Amino acid sequence: MSSEIMSEIKRDHILKLLENGKREDGRGVADYRKIQVVTDCIESADGSARVKIGKTEVIAGVKIVPGTPFPDTPNIGVLTTGAELIPMAHASFESGPPGEDAIELARVVDRGIRESGMVDVEALCIVPGSEVWMCFVDIYALDYDGNLFDAANLATVCALKTAVIPGEQYGKGENKPLPITCLPISVTEVKVGNTLIVDPNFDEEMISSARLTVTTDDNGNFRAMQKGGRGSITLDELSLCLDRAVEKGAEIRKIIG
Amino acid sequence: MEKRNARPTREIVVPGDVLDGTGMKPGENAYVLDGKVRASVMGVRNVFQNTVGVIPLRGCYMPVSGDTVIGVIVDIGPSNWMVDICAPYPAPLHVNEVPWKVEFGDTSRYLGMGNVVLLKVLSVDESKKINVTMKDSGLRRIEGGRLVKISHSKVSRIIGKSGSMISMLKNMTDCRITVGQNGMIWIDGEDENAEVAVQAVKMVEAQAQAGNLTDRVREFIESRLPQDEDEYDEED
Amino acid sequence: MSGHTDMVLVDEKGMRIDGRTAEQHRPIKIEAGVLNNADGSAYVEIGKNKVLAAVYGPRECHPRHLQDPTKAIVQCKYNMQAFSVSDRKRPGPDRRSIEISKIISEALEKVVLTELYPRASIDVYIEILQANAGTRCAGLTAASVALADAGIPMRDIVPAIAAGKADGHVLLDLNKEEDNFGQADVPIAIVPSTDEIVLLQMDGNMTREEFDHAIEMAVGACHEVYDLQKDALKRRYSKVQKEVSGDEQ
Numbered sequence: 001m002s003s004e005i006m007s008e009i010k011r012d013h014i015l016k017l018l019e020n021g022k023r024e025d026g027r028g029v030a031d032y033r034k035i036q037v038v039t040d041c042i043e044s045a046d047g048s049a050r051v052k053i054g055k056t057e058v059i060a061g062v063k064i065v066p067g068t069p070f071p072d073t074p075n076i077g078v079l080t081t082g083a084e085l086i087p088m089a090h091a092s093f094e095s096g097p098p099g100e101d102a103i104e105l106a107r108v109v110d111r112g113i114r115e116s117g118m119v120d121v122e123a124l125c126i127v128p129g130s131e132v133w134m135c136f137v138d139i140y141a142l143d144y145d146g147n148l149f150d151a152a153n154l155a156t157v158c159a160l161k162t163a164v165i166p167g168e169q170y171g172k173g174e175n176k177p178l179p180i181t182c183l184p185i186s187v188t189e190v191k192v193g194n195t196l197i198v199d200p201n202f203d204e205e206m207i208s209s210a211r212l213t214v215t216t217d218d219n220g221n222f223r224a225m226q227k228g229g230r231g232s233i234t235l236d237e238l239s240l241c242l243d244r245a246v247e248k249g250a251e252i253r254k255i256i257g
Numbered sequence: 258m259e260k261r262n263a264r265p266t267r268e269i270v271v272p273g274d275v276l277d278g279t280g281m282k283p284g285e286n287a288y289v290l291d292g293k294v295r296a297s298v299m300g301v302r303n304v305f306q307n308t309v310g311v312i313p314l315r316g317c318y319m320p321v322s323g324d325t326v327i328g329v330i331v332d333i334g335p336s337n338w339m340v341d342i343c344a345p346y347p348a349p350l351h352v353n354e355v356p357w358k359v360e361f362g363d364t365s366r367y368l369g370m371g372n373v374v375l376l377k378v379l380s381v382d383e384s385k386k387i388n389v390t391m392k393d394s395g396l397r398r399i400e401g402g403r404l405v406k407i408s409h410s411k412v413s414r415i416i417g418k419s420g421s422m423i424s425m426l427k428n429m430t431d432c433r434i435t436v437g438q439n440g441m442i443w444i445d446g447e448d449e450n451a452e453v454a455v456q457a458v459k460m461v462e463a464q465a466q467a468g469n470l471t472d473r474v475r476e477f478i479e480s481r482l483p484q485d486e487d488e489y490d491e492e493d
Numbered sequence: 494m495s496g497h498t499d500m501v502l503v504d505e506k507g508m509r510i511d512g513r514t515a516e517q518h519r520p521i522k523i524e525a526g527v528l529n530n531a532d533g534s535a536y537v538e539i540g541k542n543k544v545l546a547a548v549y550g551p552r553e554c555h556p557r558h559l560q561d562p563t564k565a566i567v568q569c570k571y572n573m574q575a576f577s578v579s580d581r582k583r584p585g586p587d588r589r590s591i592e593i594s595k596i597i598s599e600a601l602e603k604v605v606l607t608e609l610y611p612r613a614s615i616d617v618y619i620e621i622l623q624a625n626a627g628t629r630c631a632g633l634t635a636a637s638v639a640l641a642d643a644g645i646p647m648r649d650i651v652p653a654i655a656a657g658k659a660d661g662h663v664l665l666d667l668n669k670e671e672d673n674f675g676q677a678d679v680p681i682a683i684v685p686s687t688d689e690i691v692l693l694q695m696d697g698n699m700t701r702e703e704f705d706h707a708i709e710m711a712v713g714a715c716h717e718v719y720d721l722q723k724d725a726l727k728r729r730y731s732k733v734q735k736e737v738s739g740d741e742q
Contacts, residue, residue: 271722272649273649273685286646316644317552345553346553385612
């Protein structure tokens, strides 16, 4: 995600530690950093969450407004997800319209939410054929120290989970919670050397060859995946990632309840 | 003059704060407005003889000619390398300023991207264009070991009064330590020792404003690396 | 400003809808050093406004053609997040945010010692997380704390606040309703050590007397904001100092 150059001394040190299953910050290969979640932090949003994973910080806000459904799905609500890697978050991020990294990030988060059916979009119909609730999720990276995928996913899930449909504001009935069916949780791993590590920080991401994000639902079923990076992963590595995604996903689901 | 001399409680000042209204002269990071000396940067108020200034708490490293710095190669041209020395500007290292004879366009054979080099700042002109050299005793490419980046404003704490902190760090951890004026520090030694040295350096950075720092750091290293008393005494 | 309402914005006792008198600003909270990557940062709440500011630099100036061989330039980007307002704001810069970015950059350039860093850029990013009238003042207030936090040499810290007019009364620090349905808004920023004005805008309708009164109130309030800015910066370091030296006494 960055064009920064890492010193070879730092890179070699990280690689050497990983050969012994160790990481610079003392974590094991399958450990997350500390996860902190604050929901309902933005009153102007219909749902919001600020999530920290270690030193990575992301804010997500949901706006819900009445609108016209797509012609091919006249009775179904609309859910769209956007992400911006604003220059506040890292020296390598530039201002301007979202680039390919931001778009990939938004689409991977969107896929997990959409495919898991987290939001019951059929319950978002106001007038069949002409009016539905439209949910806009906007994600901003505030501080980037690796693993934006999981931070953005978690912020989005927490923002949606606490979102309220603003019926009163638009004269469309009472305010009511956004209908939620499950909590899709993504677990991202990267491959550094020949080791797969969960929740990479910035330095680890910089020297990784491949990345895999796996999103599971409450039942431990797989709902979305994305392999990124120019390297490859073997079938055995994939299998390990899937096992970890289920295990870590369940742990994180407990944290956000 | 009834100026209070340096007290253990250091006074933190921010830009615009009045440092003195009794006729002292402005020192570093201070300016005069309507006869009063004011701070122009956030830091610790510092009185030296008849001047009052500010020792910055944070801020960017600005190279000064003669500084020894540690940098990372971030770009390679046909006749020079661009070195990131943690300054606002990249520092070009010209092929004439390295200890090898480098043919035009052959630069990457000698130093590659991400290589770490120990350099000296040759000159900084008025538009802050920097020239660095690797042609002086001790200057070289650095390999292995650990690299730590701290705020350049804490470098003087790492060195300590007449080098007391740095020699303690070296002696107690048995590591080779090279400190760049730009806040880049290279530490080389046995794995565990180097790790303790890295932690100790970070501790000095984090607690730079505190008193008794040397004792604290000594205690910390002793708790992590049992010291052989005799050996330590000899080195003193 | 041009909106109309039957709402009473200032009652017969001179009280405003949020319980303030004409000369009171909303509650203000300032925190310095809230982000890790940025060289300096600050978080500011003024009433229901929530603003983050981050500073990077001095660093190489991009794009190159903006470089000034004699001094650094201050480049500010003010951005409202999509969910910060009642109707979702489309992401990306609009004419309003570009104008605000420009005047904030200019206000900050007055105090930053730019001549120390020729050819460089000092980048200031202001993100409005939640907006409720007065975001440019909150943004500038946060930005100058972030600059000082980044260790950037500057003559002074810039506080900003607005004064305005609603229901015929001159009021300090308009809230959303007063801004929407009032008659004037005057955001202002000063250099506290000299009381020089570095940002000033005005829209609406005011007499000379009203305007003078508004300026007087706003300048006075700027000095209060200034104290809170300095306090936030000093708090950041005294906390570190206390933690470390606590066991010494």
